[in-house]
């Protein structure tokens with residue numbers, strides 16, 4: 401078994417990074433080379449701006465190269481809960497932004513000719529218990545009437561042709577998609593560089609000062625100045641960006657990938673070939689890869705770290721969950737096991753905007769694979785003085801009391817959700 405992301409292992413390595421020391425002045429500096437940062441850099445460079453991407457590791461090293469590969473057009477919240485917390489108007493705007501995000505990626509992939517297996521597969525939100533189906537049905541009724549006609553409610557009987565596991569029904573979101581995340585992030589970086597963005601890998605930003613109008617950014621490879629800065633560091637935000645560290649809770653999420661499955665195994669497990677998410681609080685997400693592996697993820701444990709030891713422990717839990725959902729695959733070989741950090745906010749709504757001289761977009765709370773590209777481009781447009789289309793504009797973002805970036809409370813949150821899953 402390999403302890404690396406399947407997406408990293410099966411994608412071309414981005415080779416268009418700038419070499420040599422960092423110096424000079426830029427119109428914009430983008431900190432973080434994931435989807436958010438790269439999409440913003442591409443948009444800025446396309447408009448003729450001089451832009452530098454500063455990435456501490458390699459492009460796509462963070463969540464963008466480690467995720468489940470689902471491009472779902474929904475939030476961490478169900479629509480009804482988003483409506484209760486944000487009001488109808490903003491909840492609709494946010495759901496529409498998720499729809500637009502998938503369209504944005506489809507258009508970008510076509511425009512840049514990125515070979516990343518983008519496919520409108522549709523997503524199933526699967527009811528793990530009968531009472532979960534009732535909640536899914538209530539949510540579906542409101543969503544279908546007020547936001548998304550491309551949804552359908554499937555009964556347990558309807559699911560027989562979709563999935564080889566006895567779920568109690570599901571909501572189908574037809575517009576949701578999937579793609580190969582490694583190929584996409586490498587293609588996005590290549591296209592940003594082709595439009596003129598200067599991409600510096602192994603360039604961790606260790607300090608930012610703004611003595612006058614310009615920002616001065618110190619990195620491990622030199623110093624640059626810039627008129628605008630976008631912080632696109634997500635769950636991997638370093639302590640020197642304290643404002644964001646006090647608001648982002650980095651939580652581990654973990655994934656295993658099986659060996660390629662045979663036709664018979666796919667017919668017995670995932671004949672519908674869609675993205676799937678279960679309804680438990682500590683639930684699972686899964687899909688097939690382009691080479692027919694089952695990519696099966698979940699929070700597994702409420703861990704604040706993802707390294708080989710932590711990933712391996714979570715991998716064992718995931719293996720048991722996989723066997724519980726698909727007993728027919730209980731003994732299948734697992735070829736990959738990896739993990740990454742998810743950038744949660746306290747209320748699980750993303751945030752994007754401008755604070756204390758810098759632009760930012762983060763806090764996608766496990767639903768950022770599509771929104772990150774879209775918000776990166778929207779913030780780039782705002783920097784360029786174009787129309788402000790930010791769906792998160794004006795949403796307050798208070799810091800979390802007693803929290804300075806180390807999520808000491810995660811084990812307790814984990815126990816709480818475990819108990820909830822037992823009774824509800």
Ligand SMILES: Cc1cc2nc3c(=O)[nH]c(=O)nc-3n(C[C@H](O)[C@H](O)[C@H](O)COP(=O)(O)OP(=O)(O)OC[C@H]3O[C@@H](n4cnc5c(N)ncnc54)[C@H](O)[C@@H]3O)c2cc1C
Pocket residue numbers: 431432433434435436437454455456457458459460461462463464465466467468469470471472603604605606632633634635636637638653654655685697739740741742743761762764765766767768769770772
């Ligand atoms: C295991 C897992 C499964 C997931 N599954 C899904 C899914 O199926 N669907 C979905 O929609 N979302 C999913 N997500 C979430 C999604 O992947 C993220 O929301 C998205 O990739 C965020 O992109 P980003 O560019 O904002 O951040 P990232 O991709 O995390 O990029 C941030 C980058 O900033 C860099 N950085 C940090 N600090 C500094 C610094 N000081 N200087 C320079 N660089 C710095 C990091 O090295 C990192 O590369 C998942 C996440 C994980 C971890």
